[in-house]
Amino acid sequence: MMLMILFKDALIFTFDENKPFKSGNILVKGDVIEHIYFEDKKINGYKEINCSGTVALPGFVDAHTHLIQSFGRGLMENMSLTQWLEHIWQYSLDPESSYYSTLLGAIEAIRTGTTTVCEMITECTAPDKVVQAIKNSYLRGVVSLAVSDFQEGEHTPLVSTDKAAERTKSFIEKYHNSSEGRITTKISPVGLPAVTIELLKISKSLADRYNVGLHLHACEGKIQTERSKERFKKSEIEVLYENGILQENTQLAHVIWVTKEDMLLLSKTKTSVVQCPSSNIKLIDGITPISDMMDIGINVALGCDGAASSSSYDMLIEGRLSSFLQKLDKQNADALSPMQVMKMLTINGAKAANLKNVGIIKPGWKADIVFIDIDQPHIYSPNPNALLANIIFSAKGSDVKMTVINGNIVYKDGEFLLFDAKEIFRRGEELLEKTTNKSSF
Ligand SMILES: [Zn+2]
Known part of the structure; x- marks a missing residue:
């Protein structure tokens, strides 16, 4: 029974x-x-x-995160996005450390009220270990494997387009709807500055074929967004739109440097936006214009991003900062009410992640x-x-x-209650010590 x-x-x-x-x-x-x-x-x-x-x-839905980065916390401070990217691209953990780094992040998330994470697995040679940690933590997970095939910076971890497609495909086949449906997947060409049009096209066709959504970074840094515009002669959002990436089952993280026209495309295609306030403040990225987005019906959710930039996996911090940023930026004390923030933390996140019956306390729901x-x-x-x-x-x-x-x-x-957290901390700390001592990131 x-x-x-x-x-x-x-x-x-x-x-x-x-x-x-x-x-x-x-x-x-x-x-x-x-x-x-x-x-x-x-x-x-x-x-x-x-x-x-x-x-x-x-339960809170962290709609954009990298739990895998928890071992990088505190090691990449006082940097703008451009400098920080070169460091995070060199962040590489062995399989056991990947497992514990993710698990420690998961424990922190659960402790602070998160029940779902949209984990975009970046900088990782052991994605299986990341998924295993999320599974073993009992979190609900919408996991995606970030792939890049274009040299954005000196240390961009890139693979060939074919390899990126092959890895994406096998990741989805392995994990979509696994762990009794608690783990689902999305497709993550990491973000336009580090991918080719060919990979975007392949990602779209795989998303259609497997009926899964897409999860990308978009318009995060001003410099990166401008470079994309030079490269494609049109805005990042327009390029994503023209290649079929924008759709109801797509969530874009950050989306800071956008025009009114870009926002109309997001609204028209029902694409979700995920703001990551702590990360955006620390890396001095800028402020996602979420009040303007909400005014035209865009679904906006929140994410902690990775601890190597944001420093924590506590969604209440993100909710609070999101409201404070809008009030200050709009010079409007009424901007982003507690009720709106609560929606962003819960149901909007579930919608962005394409989770049905998640995000409301209601009979028949999860x-x-x-x-x-x-x-x-x-x-x-x-x-x-x-x-x-x-x-x-x-x-x-x-x-x-x-x-x-x-x-x-x-x-x-x-x-x-379901795992030995003390033992996880003990082994996690041991591995963190080892990793930190030999690393230069
Ligand atoms: Zn991110």
């Missing part, structure tokens, strides 16, 4: 502007939310967990739920709108009390 768990007495987030929270009980059966009871009802045959003093939110401890001076308010504002502008990842992914309680009250 499938395990049933009743998460009792939580304030459940509703997405309703007038009543953002409703007190109730969530019944989870297997990997799905079976029912939500707003009244006290006697039911039998379930395990009960007391959730009073918490809000239940849909049981990806994060519980935040609100009985604390920096969060608690009897006013529901203030409570929502406090979660977005004041709560920290460490305020997460419990993370449920696909119906599994993965993290609760400081403990990881």
